[in-house]
Amino acid sequence: MNTLANLITELDQxxxxxxxxxxNFPEGKNDYTPHEKSFKMMPLAVHIVEIFAWPAVILTTxxxxxxxxxxxxxxxxxKEELMQKLETDYSAGKAALEKAAEKDLEPSWAxxxxxxxxxxxxxxxxxxxxxxxxxxxxxxxxxxxxxxxxPLPGSYGPSADDQKF
Numbered sequence: 598m599n600t601l602a603n604l605i606t607e608l609d610q611x612x613x614x615x616x617x618x619x620x621n622f623p624e625g626k627n628d629y630t631p632h633e634k635s636f637k638m639m640p641l642a643v644h645i646v647e648i649f650a651w652p653a654v655i656l657t658t659x660x661x662x663x664x665x666x667x668x669x670x671x672x673x674x675x676k677e678e679l680m681q682k683l684e685t686d687y688s689a690g691k692a693a694l695e696k697a698a699e700k701d702l703e704p705s706w707a708x709x710x711x712x713x714x715x716x717x718x719x720x721x722x723x724x725x726x727x728x729x730x731x732x733x734x735x736x737x738x739x740x741x742x743x744x745x746x747x748p749l750p751g752s753y754g755p756s757a758d759d760q761k762f
Contacts, residue, residue: 600699601697612687614735614753615735623676626745631740631741641737643682645734646687647670653692656720659704660707661709662709706720739752
């Protein structure tokens with residue numbers, strides 16, 4: 598089994614689905630949030646598209662320590678910027694997977710906070726976790742869209758908004 602080929606295929610599928618969501622991103626709703634503890638809509642969408650670059654980060658590092666301010670979220674203000682970021686980060690993630698070898702998926706990779714390990718996986722497991730995060734956060738964005746009467750594109754089949762009956 599070629600694990601890298603499978604990861605690339607899954608990244609491609611998630612990209613195509615996510616692109617449809619970002620194409621529907623509404624102007625003027627960047628600060629919408631359904632709850633005070635929830636992401637605002639634009640930062641949530643930015644987070645989703647940034648995850649597409651995580652394979653490149655995971656394959657070239659051994660950890661990410663949030664307490665050391667190693668991660669700085671991107672600030673975007675428009676759908677056009679969001680689309681450009683999606684293209685850039687998807688390309689980076691896919692290129693990293695395409696140049697990797699199967700053995701590159703074996704070492705461990707961790708998320709930490711001030712040196713304390715929050716989660717640790719093999720690099721394969723960390724990339725799988727990232728792909729799951731895309732799906733999870735895209736579903737959140739779908740709820741935001743529904744609450745704002747923004748049409749939902751289908752993810753793994755047609756959505757109620759895609760139905761013609």
